[in-house]
Amino acid sequence: MKLFYYLLFFSTSVAYGQTVVKGKVMDKKGHALPGANVFLKGTYDGTTTDSSGAFYFKTFEKDSAALAASYVGFEIAETKLSLKGKEIVYQFRLEELANELNTVVITAGAFEASDEKRMAMLKPLDIVTTAGAAADITGAIQFLPGAQRVGEQEGLFVRGGSGQETKVVIDGMIVQNPFFSSLPDVQQRGRFNPFMFKGTSFSTGGYSAQYGQALSSVLLLNTTDKASNNGLGISLNLANAGLNYDYATKNQSISAVAYYGNLKPLFTLVKQNVDWLHEPEFKGSSLTYRLKPTKHGVLKVYGMYSDSRLSMNSKDPSNESGKMKLDLKNRNAFVTSTYTDQWRDGKWLLNSGFSYSRNKDNMTFDAVHFDRFDERTQARLVLTRLLSGNNSVLFGGEAHVINLQNGVDGTLYHLKDRYTAVFAESEIYVTRQLAGRVGVRGEYSSLLDRFNVAPRLSFAYKTGKYSQVSLAAGQFYQNPDYRYLYLNKNLNFERADHLILNFQIIKNQRTFRFETFYKNYAQLVREFTGQAYDADPYRFPWGTTNNGGHGYARGFDFFWRDQKTIKNFDYWVTYSYVDSKRLFQQFDHAATPTFISNHNASLITKKWFEKIQTSLNMTYAFTSGRPYYNPNNEEFLADRTPAVHNVSIQASKLTSIKGNLIILYASVDNIFNIKNVFTYRYTPDGKTRYAVGPQSYRSFFVGTQIMLSKKAKVDKNDL
Structure with a gap:
């Protein structure tokens, strides 16, 4: 019991x-x-x-x-x-998980290429195979809505902004010299290889508080985290020859490139509108190292060096001979390193970086020195905290040391700036249909001895399973052109206020996007010389200056891309309209600047032929006439150039020899040989004008890439 x-x-x-x-x-x-x-x-x-x-x-x-x-x-x-x-x-x-179908995405003013689930706009080979882009990143970006084509100058011109108002950023670090050295009336290409990058984000305005010193837009380039194990590769074309080597293990990889180029063979075959005395000759190399020291940590180090020289007779209406001899030797170096990591189950994210760039132009005009030198050292740190409900908050800072020198007629001008910035930004998902991004950026320039505070905000509302509307607004500041600061260090920041409204639908590999914008310019630099307007774009300013300028830019963009309707056929259509006037620089009253065209349109097509492993691509680009200065017209900048039309084609073929991959490519630019005019210039007496056009009217280019590794792979999705 x-x-x-x-x-x-x-x-x-x-x-x-x-x-x-x-x-x-x-x-x-x-x-x-x-x-x-x-x-x-x-x-x-x-x-x-x-x-x-x-x-x-x-x-x-x-x-x-x-x-x-x-x-x-x-x-x-x-x-x-x-x-x-x-x-x-x-x-x-x-709560339902966030994904591209059930969650709104904040996209006003931005084109993303890094997230293929949302908007895979331009992949590396997408850039290379766009006819008319010449395998140049900014050349391809010019065919997206919001960008304008200005054929005689380097730079990215966006929604009424000048080429100086757009910044190129690699892994969060500003690139001091993203283009090859400026030449009179010759458009220069970008310095960087598209295959360096896994993603491209192009902001047409209203961009994140993480970035600054750009009145119009930023082009964000994100380098690849790991190289493909392609081994040794050989590149041969009419412009240069190069070697590249890729090697990867589980936790680290290395990529090396070396090249030599001389454009004399190409220019012998393609008639030039430029009087070359020594065709551009260049050489360079780059090295990329990637390491995963921890489970989530990634260290990336990239370094490049280039050396080039050329000589030409540029047109000079003020000279009795009508020309001026230019000699240029350039040396450029750029090193950047970034480290990213995460901890606490991915709730904390770290993004840090350090970079150094140095550029030296030894340049003479008719034996008179106009040397240029600049260097930039920068450091950056960003911490992000991921919160529940897809919300997040980030905060960070950056510091830059900038040194500039410019020699003009035997006088050496120099500047030094200590630029620092702090920023914070939060993404808030009120519901799966409504989200907002609120940020603020504070900047200080020792050169100006001024501080600014720039608020940024954007909202998005999901109107359907595949559609949404977005709104973005904010203030953006930038130091004035350093040529003005050489003579007047009391100038203030220039400012632009952005307002953007966007609607888009992404469904079944089709994208429709419509965006309208208004941009207000304030505190622009004005120059007072007491003389008639000087249309020379290369003049060195000498008049008194202040920040009394202002202006506006307004318009809308349209974008349609279809990768689904026709098998193995991809096309997109863009159209941009901009209306803009400014009172700035030497202007005595508001007018449309010479770099603005009201209408820009393009049609890009890409067809893949499976049986012959070939991609055939075509681009048609239209740019309406731009203002130019006519001293004989009493109305300032009232004359317009003819519209620019350009049809280009490009073909790429995949083949192999003994298991080694070979890519053959050929392109023809301006296939109909249209005598396009970008602008007109006049002699000092106003009696004679001459046209400024492309470096060559119709040109062609052929080359090959050979990958000496059986592991190398490229398919139609890349082309």
């Missing part, structure tokens, strides 16, 4: 030692989620929900524990429980 009571007492104690946990798992709308997993974290106790979403289980655990519920397509939810042997009832309401 004692044994019976002992067993009865023991079983009763065990029963009282258990805790019953039961409840229900539902979504936010109260719909049951059958088959959801419910469990105590760190134990084997748990169950799955039945057809009504209900769950029930017992546990011997005591004190406190975390009860969690998970279901495919929903965020994991958990709650703290106090386990004291009493029945616990709890209801979970799970």
Whole structure:
């Protein structure tokens, strides 16, 4: 009998030692989620929900524990429980996971290429195979809405902004010299290889508070995290020859490039409109190293060096001979390193970087020195905290040391600037349909001895499963052109205020996008010379200056891309309209600047032929006439150049020899040989004008890339 009571007492104690946990798992709308997993974290106790979403289980655990519920397509939810042997009832309401279909994406003013689930606009080979882009990143960007084509100057011109108002950023670090050295009436290409980058984000305005010193836009380039193990490669074309080598292991990789170029063979075959005395000759190299020192940490170091020289007779209407001899020798170096990491299960993200750039132009005009030198050292640190519900907050800072020198007629001008900035930004998802990004940026320039505060904000609302509207607004500051600061260091920041409204639909590999904008310019630099307007774009300013200028730019963009309707056929159509006037520089009243065309349109097509492994591409680009200065017209900048039309074609073929991949490519620019005019210039007496056009009217280019590795792969999705 004692044994019976002992067993009865023991079983009763065990029963009282258990805790019953039961409840229900539902979504936010109260719909049951059958088959959801419910469990105590760190134990084997748990169950799955039945057809009504209900769950029930017992546990011997005591004190406190975390009860969690998970279901495919929903965020994991958990709650703290106090386990004291009493029945616990709890209801979970799970929140749907964020994805490209059910969550709004803040995109006003930006084209993303780094997230293929959203907007895969321009991949590296997409850039290379765009006819008319000449395998140049900014050349391809010019065919996106918002960008304008200005054929005789380097730079990226966006929505009424000059080429100086757009900054190129690599892994968060500003690039001091993204283009080859400026030449009179010759458009220069970018310095960087598209294959360096895994993603391209082009902002037409309203960009993040993380970036500054750009009144119009930023072009964000993100380098690849790991090189493909392609081994040795050889590049041969009419302009240069190069070697590249890629090697990768599990945790590290290295990529090396060396090249030599001489454009004399190409210019012998393609008639030039430039009087070359020594065709451009160049050489250079680059080295990229990537290391994963921890599970999530990535260290990337990139360095490049280039050396070039050329000589030409540029047109000079003020000279009796009508020309001026230019000699240029350039040396450029750029080194950047970044380290990214995360901890606390990805809730904290680190993004840090350090870079140094140096550029030297030894340049003479008719033996008179106009040397240029600049260097920039910068450091950057950004911390991001991911919060529940897809929300996040980031904060960071950056510091730059900038040194500039410019020799003009034997006088050496020099500047030194210590530029620092701090910023904070938060993304807030009110619902899956409504989200906002609020940020602020503060900047200080020791050269100006001034500080500014720039608020930025954007909102997006999901109007359907595949569509949304977005709104962006903010203030953006930039130091004046350093040529003005050489003579007047009391100038203020120039400012632009952006307002952008966007609508887009992305469905079944088709993208429709419409965006309208208004941009207000303030504190622009004005120059007062007391003389007639000087249209020479290369003049060195000498008049008195202040920040009394202002202006506006307004318009809309249209974009349509279809990669689905026709098998192996991809095309996109863009159209941009901009209306802009400014009172700045030497202008005595507001007028449309010479770099602005009201209408820009393009049609890009790409067709892949499976049987012959060939991609055939075509681009048509239209640019309406731009203003130019006519000293014989009493109305300032009232004359317009003819419209520019250009049709280009490009073909790429994949083949192999003994298992080694070979890519053959050929292109023809301006296939119809249209005599396009970019602008006109006049002699000082105003009696004679001459046209400024492209470096050559019709040109062609052929080359090959040979990859001496059986591991190398390229398919139609890349071309």
